[in-house]
Amino acid sequence: MLNFILRRTLIIIPMIILISMISFLIITLPPGSYIDSYLANLQQMGGEVEQSRADTIKERYGLNDPIYLQYWKWVKGFPRGDFGMAFSEERPVINIIQERIGYTILISSLTLLFTWVLSIPIGIYSAVKQYSFGDYAFTFFGFLGVSIPNFLLAIIIMFVGLRFFGINLSGLMPVQYMGEPWGLSKILAVLQRIWVPVVVVGTAGMAGLIRIMRAEMLDQLRQPYIQMARSKGVDEIKVIIKYAARIAVNPLISTIGWLLPQIISGGTIAGIVLGLPTLGPKLYDALKIQDMYLAGTIIFFNIVLILIGTLLSDILLALVDPRIRYD
Amino acid sequence: MKNNSSESKITKDEDIVMSNPFKAKSHWQLMWEEFKNHKLAMGGIIVLILLYVSALFAGFLTPYDPNERFSKFPNIAPMQINIFDDNGLTAPYVHPIVGKRNMETLAMEYTVDQSQQIPVNFLYKSDDTYNFLGLFKTNLKLFGSDETQIFLFGTDGLGRDIFTRTIHGARLSLTVGLVGIAVSLVLGLFFGGISGYLGGMVDNFIQRVIEFTLAIPKIPLWMGLGAALPQDWSVIQVYFAITVILSLTGWVSMARVLRGQILSLKEEDFVKAARAAGAKSGRIISKHLIPNCMSYILVNLTLAIPGMIIGETALSFLGLGLKAPAVSWGVLLQEAQNVRAVAQYPWYFIPGVFVIVAVLAFNFVGDGLRDAADPYH
Numbered sequence: 001m002l003n004f005i006l007r008r009t010l011i012i013i014p015m016i017i018l019i020s021m022i023s024f025l026i027i028t029l030p031p032g033s034y035i036d037s038y039l040a041n042l043q044q045m046g047g048e049v050e051q052s053r054a055d056t057i058k059e060r061y062g063l064n065d066p067i068y069l070q071y072w073k074w075v076k077g078f079p080r081g082d083f084g085m086a087f088s089e090e091r092p093v094i095n096i097i098q099e100r101i102g103y104t105i106l107i108s109s110l111t112l113l114f115t116w117v118l119s120i121p122i123g124i125y126s127a128v129k130q131y132s133f134g135d136y137a138f139t140f141f142g143f144l145g146v147s148i149p150n151f152l153l154a155i156i157i158m159f160v161g162l163r164f165f166g167i168n169l170s171g172l173m174p175v176q177y178m179g180e181p182w183g184l185s186k187i188l189a190v191l192q193r194i195w196v197p198v199v200v201v202g203t204a205g206m207a208g209l210i211r212i213m214r215a216e217m218l219d220q221l222r223q224p225y226i227q228m229a230r231s232k233g234v235d236e237i238k239v240i241i242k243y244a245a246r247i248a249v250n251p252l253i254s255t256i257g258w259l260l261p262q263i264i265s266g267g268t269i270a271g272i273v274l275g276l277p278t279l280g281p282k283l284y285d286a287l288k289i290q291d292m293y294l295a296g297t298i299i300f301f302n303i304v305l306i307l308i309g310t311l312l313s314d315i316l317l318a319l320v321d322p323r324i325r326y327d
Numbered sequence: 328m329k330n331n332s333s334e335s336k337i338t339k340d341e342d343i344v345m346s347n348p349f350k351a352k353s354h355w356q357l358m359w360e361e362f363k364n365h366k367l368a369m370g371g372i373i374v375l376i377l378l379y380v381s382a383l384f385a386g387f388l389t390p391y392d393p394n395e396r397f398s399k400f401p402n403i404a405p406m407q408i409n410i411f412d413d414n415g416l417t418a419p420y421v422h423p424i425v426g427k428r429n430m431e432t433l434a435m436e437y438t439v440d441q442s443q444q445i446p447v448n449f450l451y452k453s454d455d456t457y458n459f460l461g462l463f464k465t466n467l468k469l470f471g472s473d474e475t476q477i478f479l480f481g482t483d484g485l486g487r488d489i490f491t492r493t494i495h496g497a498r499l500s501l502t503v504g505l506v507g508i509a510v511s512l513v514l515g516l517f518f519g520g521i522s523g524y525l526g527g528m529v530d531n532f533i534q535r536v537i538e539f540t541l542a543i544p545k546i547p548l549w550m551g552l553g554a555a556l557p558q559d560w561s562v563i564q565v566y567f568a569i570t571v572i573l574s575l576t577g578w579v580s581m582a583r584v585l586r587g588q589i590l591s592l593k594e595e596d597f598v599k600a601a602r603a604a605g606a607k608s609g610r611i612i613s614k615h616l617i618p619n620c621m622s623y624i625l626v627n628l629t630l631a632i633p634g635m636i637i638g639e640t641a642l643s644f645l646g647l648g649l650k651a652p653a654v655s656w657g658v659l660l661q662e663a664q665n666v667r668a669v670a671q672y673p674w675y676f677i678p679g680v681f682v683i684v685a686v687l688a689f690n691f692v693g694d695g696l697r698d699a700a701d702p703y704h
């Protein structure tokens with residue numbers, strides 16, 4: 001088992017190198033650079049920029065170097081936790097990541113939890129009452145959840161909150177709590193709003209999960225051991241929950257592999273629309289002004305989060321399901 | 328004598344086959360019969376046909392040019408076409424918008440005058456000429472009126488007719504998915520085909536690439552690539568660039584499905600026979616294996632389109648995709664970015680309703696096809 005975990009963890013290293021390359025490639029694609037647009041802006045506003053100063057800045061950040069050298073300069077700081085400077089805020093990228101990655105992880109985990117907690121019982125119900133009205137209704141709402149783009153659902157919820165309840169749901173907390181130490185009232189204020197991104201992103205993944213759970217459950221309910229249990233007079237609820245559902249839930253753990261990219265992806269756009277203190281809005285700002293190291297590092301961390309999540313789910317699956325061999 | 332009897336037996340068998348009223352149905356006929364029973368999917372087909380037909384005839388169906396500004400009429404609420412008045416059923420009419428000066432602020436205010444009735448003219452000759460299906464220029468519109476403007480879905484902040492813009496927006500939004508899926512299809516067929524057929528090292532490598540692509544969150548990737556598009560590109564260039572961006576992640580699921588199918592099909596006798604007859608790998612894949620996976624490919628195509636429509640809408644909404652003067656649903660929804668504006672003018676949302684309906688319809692159709700194509704159903 002330890003061997004399996006070790007091996008599975010080691011695979012991540014070449015993956016991380018690949019991800020850093022792809023992230024860098026994406027951020028070097030746009031023509032020009034932050035310095036160019038910064039200087040152009042400065043000149044437009046009437047500021048006089050000496051060419052020598054521009055060159056010094058470019059020299060310092062190595063923007064005139066060939067691309068592989070730029071990549072190397074960026075990537076060699078990684079082990080030290082140095083991801084370059086955020087031009088726009090004039091401070092290390094890692095500081096911005098540290099401020100925001102916690103909220104990103106918190107909202108992503110809550111979303112995962114929300115999706116599971118709702119879709120598992122719905123899947124079980126839909127399988128047990130196959131082709132009933134409830135089954136169709138849940139299928140329909142599942143599809144509706146997939147079909148509403150995340151950003152639209154976010155606006156709809158904010159709209160309903162503002163128009164019918166007069167409450168502002170954007171942001172993660174009211175302005176007066178920002179920068180305040182954590183206390184009970186601050187936690188309550190956050191709880192009042194954090195459900196919005198969780199619901200927005202969670203509903204998008206639910207239909208797929210319900211489908212898998214329903215199919216697995218239908219599969220299990222046809223097995224002979226279920227008939228055996230029933231013929232022995234085991235309580236039907238017990239048959240469903242303790243026998244069938246326990247086995248049917250296993251494959252769901254492996255869905256983290258595709259659910260997590262979806263959650264990070266949806267969370268990005270929901271974060272932008274809702275103005276959350278997560279990585280998404282920063283990525284958006286950074287891409288718009290070509291703040292390349294900041295954008296690249298956020299893309300990098302997004303994918304790394306997914307890799308770690310998938311790794312954890314693989315290990316969890318190996319622990320939970322004795323049928324999976326790990327040697 | 329013996330020989331003779333066996334011959335006659337063969338003819339008898341053939342007779343039975345020929346005269347069998349329950350003649351064998353093709354796979355596609357079986358699929359269609361199964362599909363017809365899926366009510367939501369049939370509803371989805373009808374909705375999609377309506378949407379695509381209206382996109383095709385957008386010039387005729389809508390009263391204005393999508394970028395025409397009625398600067399006097401910003402933020403007008405949707406107007407209703409009424410067919411009942413105090414005397415019962417009448418010809419369709421609208422209440423006109425009239426301007427009145429607010430004596431306190433001295434600003435002109437435009438409101439709907441409920442006391443007046445202006446009949447709607449059908450097959451109306453308007454001022455706006457458009458190109459009918461790219462064939463000839465005409466100014467014939469489905470409806471219009473000389474005496475008032477008709478804004479079915481209201482107007483935006485610049486006084487542009489949201490109904491006209493929504494129907495025209497369908498042209499870009501509904502085709503982005505089709506073009507994107509065509510690109511994904513080519514990539515998916517190629518990589519899925521060789522991965523499943525050749526196996527070994529090639530298969531292993533392509534599988535790793537697929538797994539890796541699946542682990543990349545789409546929106547951040549699309550945002551990064553969308554931001555990289557040069558600002559001075561034309562609408563057409565940006566449109567095709569976006570379809571390529573969307574297909575970069577779209578081909579993966581296609582390739583996976585195809586690989587799985589081909590893996591199981593390639594051991595079948597007909598493939599062995601083709602190989603024994605000297606057919607080359609490329610021919611076996613394209614002539615024997617892929618046609619047998621067609622139904623799965625079709626299902627996958629249908630289920631991939633909605634994701635692409637959402638992708639375009641999201642990118643354009645963020646300002647990283649299509650930009651004005653292009654008219655797409657995502658561009659229209661930029662107006663809805665500000666929640667306070669939406670709260671005041673809820674009709675800014677109407678293009679969003681179209682996005683949801685179109686995506687839902689595609690999902691239902693895809694689900695129906697999946698059920699119909701699944702032999703274990």
